[in-house]
Amino acid sequence: MAEFKIRTYNNIAIAGLERFPRDRYEVASEIQHPDAIILRSHNLHDEPLPETVKAIGRAGAGVNNIPVAECSRRGIVVFNTPGANANAVKELVIAAMLLAARNICQGWDYVRHLEGDDHQIHKQVEAGKKRFAGFELAGKMLGVVGLGAIGVRVANKALALGMNVSGYDPYVTVERAWQLSSSVIQASSLDELLGICDFVTLHMPLTDQTRGCIDQGRLASMKDGAVLLNFSRGGLVDEAAVLAALDAGKLHAYVTDFPTNALKRHPKAICLPHLGASTREAEENCAVMVADQLRDFLENGNIRHSVNFPEAVMTRAPGTTRLSIPHANVPAMVSQISACLGEKGINIVELLNKSRGEIAYTLIDAEGEVGEDVVDAIRTIDGVLAARRIP
């Protein structure tokens, strides 16, 4: 019988699934009691998470489809793959700016509906093309909201196309700030950015804080004829307000990866079927990265790139049994856990304790064998969310 069971949702690239050796892992979409789940955009909010789940790996960036708060309460570690699909999204955003600026979709549609022989088509092309005249990217101001893995890449590439770029991100990391070109102008607020940009592209996560942040008032503050690009999540914008802005000519175009019935019919909305990360390269990058992270967690208890737990990586000490213990970040947890081992005369060889907000995580390499009775005792400590023995 396999040591670990992985339940998959969505189309996970084979290169990632192959990272799980089949002598130790069972990997399938029908598994009822999985140790871990791998998914892309499947919505986990609407279904109960089996008791056996210890980790969830999002092959991608956004985790709004995962009940992260519930996972934290249950000691389930949620992983994502920062940056693994960022280049794919960046390339599509650049394409999207061109689609909008040059009215490519409308022009393409016009040509597809032309009738007559080639001579007549040629005449109609030359007569009709003025309806699709557009404008160039060079010299225009692009506003990038969210300077993470995708936003930084979009900002830098837009500069290379001759655009001016303004960026806004109240939580930008030092790593991303280093990657961002010094030519990007820092906006001190979203409102400041919106008022000066010809194109605005959204690259922040969908959270309670960001939901609906592009609303009627903010759209009104944008430049007339601006282009809004949303390859992040549909919920970031107030859709009715966007439709009204398109109707009023306030927005030249809305380009989005998140269609709805109203948007897909609108002549100024360009809707794509959530294609941002759908490249062979991005799908493989994400699947391989998330598979490696899940394996290291299941086999060693190590945590890399979690969205709800701290980074925790410890080399395994020889001749020991590893204990993986997610718990609340409150005083005296480590002393209570080590007392459970001490009572059985078990020596601790290595110990790592890391915290992140209200959550903490302890990894212990204990000398020799550790019985399940010790793990059971640890589980009963108030504040311990889960405990696992890894031989």
Ligand SMILES: NC(=O)C1=CN([C@@H]2O[C@H](COP(=O)(O)OP(=O)(O)OC[C@H]3O[C@@H](n4cnc5c(N)ncnc54)[C@H](O)[C@@H]3O)[C@@H](O)[C@H]2O)C=CC1
């Ligand atoms: N269309 C698609 O297929 C894809 C969509 N996405 C979406 O794009 C989002 C961003 O992806 P990444 O750049 O990889 O994530 P990331 O985590 O590297 O970057 C997100 C950035 O947004 C910033 N941020 C958070 N709250 C903000 C706020 N209120 N205002 C401005 N900035 C804020 C963060 O500080 C961070 O720098 C994801 O959360 C996901 O929703 C990601 C990949 C593919």
Ligand SMILES: O=C(O)CCC(=O)C(=O)O
């Ligand atoms: O897996 C996908 O195609 C969606 C990617 C995405 O939206 C994300 O990574 O946040």
